[in-house]
Amino acid sequence: MSERSLRGTQLGSRSLESEAGVEPAPRQLIEYVCEDGHRFTVPFSVEADIPATWDSGTHGIGERVGIEKPEEEEGKHVRTHWDMLLERRSFEELEVLLDERLKIRRGELPPQV
Numbered sequence: 001m002s003e004r005s006l007r008g009t010q011l012g013s014r015s016l017e018s019e020a021g022v023e024p025a026p027r028q029l030i031e032y033v034c035e036d037g038h039r040f041t042v043p044f045s046v047e048a049d050i051p052a053t054w055d056s057g058t059h060g061i062g063e064r065v066g067i068e069k070p071e072e073e074e075g076k077h078v079r080t081h082w083d084m085l086l087e088r089r090s091f092e093e094l095e096v097l098l099d100e101r102l103k104i105r106r107g108e109l110p111p112q113v
Contacts (some may be wrong), residue, residue: 032062039065
């Protein structure tokens, strides 16, 4: 079997296909600028949705040149445990419950089941 192997061709690491006749997809170069003035370009497909910001990798986040600054998207309000609790009970009810639980912890009232 070892007589029939192709020695020295590195078949596992190199492709024997050529790039003849292969045409890459049409691209456009989009320019971004960082806060420190660093300018860089990123190639995108002509059909791609172009983001307003892009991370340069070394200088931070760059904003796209030639467009207005994107509006800040209003994030979804995250409901906390306290918010959900206030939806079910009033603040006065919570004060009464807290006082009752503190008296139980202090031993002033017997524990409720």
